[in-house]
Amino acid sequence: MAAPERSPTGRKRGRPSGTVGPELVTLARDQFLEHGFRRTTMDAVAAKAGISKQTLYAAYPSKDALFAAVVQDWVDRGRSATAPQLAALLTDGDVEHGLRALAATLQAGILSEPVLAMRALVAAQADTLPAVAADYVSRSWERNTQNLADALATLAEQGRLAIPDAAVAAEQFVWLVVGAPLNRLELTAGRDRLSDDRLAQLAEEGVRTFLSRYGR
Numbered sequence: 001m002a003a004p005e006r007s008p009t010g011r012k013r014g015r016p017s018g019t020v021g022p023e024l025v026t027l028a029r030d031q032f033l034e035h036g037f038r039r040t041t042m043d044a045v046a047a048k049a050g051i052s053k054q055t056l057y058a059a060y061p062s063k064d065a066l067f068a069a070v071v072q073d074w075v076d077r078g079r080s081a082t083a084p085q086l087a088a089l090l091t092d093g094d095v096e097h098g099l100r101a102l103a104a105t106l107q108a109g110i111l112s113e114p115v116l117a118m119r120a121l122v123a124a125q126a127d128t129l130p131a132v133a134a135d136y137v138s139r140s141w142e143r144n145t146q147n148l149a150d151a152l153a154t155l156a157e158q159g160r161l162a163i164p165d166a167a168v169a170a171e172q173f174v175w176l177v178v179g180a181p182l183n184r185l186e187l188t189a190g191r192d193r194l195s196d197d198r199l200a201q202l203a204e205e206g207v208r209t210f211l212s213r214y215g216r
C-alpha cells in the first residue's frame with residue numbers, strides 16, 4: 001500500500017479542512033434561518049461546511065449548543081450598531097436632529113429582514129431553549145435600550161432634555177419609531193412592509209411626540 005502523498009511542507013494530503021471557526025457559525029446561522037431549527041440537522045451543517053460530523057460535534061456537542069453559539073454570535077455582531085448615532089446625539093447641537101438620525105438607524109436595523117428573521121427564529125425556540133432567548137433579549141434589546149437611556153440621562157443632566165426616568169423614556173422612544181411597523185411585519189411574516197416615506201413620517205412624528213413630552 002502506497003504511503004499517503006505529502007505536501008511540500010511535509011503534511012499529508014487529504015480531504016480539505018472545510019469551514020470551521022467563525023465561518024462555521026455563520027454557515028450554521030444560514031441553515032437555521034433557511035430551514036428553521038427543527039429541520040436543520042447536524043449532518044446537514046457538517047456536509048455544508050465540508051467537515052466530518054465528529055469535527056462538528058467536537059466543537060458543538062449538540063444542535064442546541066450550535067444554535068446557542070449562532071444566537072450569541074449574532075448578538076455580538078450587532079451590539080454596537082447604534083453607538084455612532086448615540087455618540088452623535090450627545091455632541092449634536094440640535095437634539096431634534098440627533099433624535100431623527102437615531103430614529104432612522106433604529107428603523108433600518110430593527111425592521112431589516114435579517115433581524116426580523118433572527119427574532120422569529122429565537123422566539124420559535126423560546127419554550128425549548130429559554131436561556132438562549134433570555135440571553136438574546138438581555139444582550140441585544142435590553143442592552144441597546146440601556147445605552148439609549150444612558151445617553152438620554154446625559155442630555156437631561158446637561159439641561160437639554162427634561163427626563164425624570166431615562167429608562168422609561170428610552171423604551172418610549174424606541175416604540176414610537178418602530179412599534180407600529182414592527183407589529184405589522186411580525187404579524188404578516190414580513191409581507192406588510194411600509195414604504196420608506198411612511199417610515200420617515202413615523203420617525204418624524206415619533207420624535208416630535210417624544211420632544212413634546214421631554215423637550216426643554
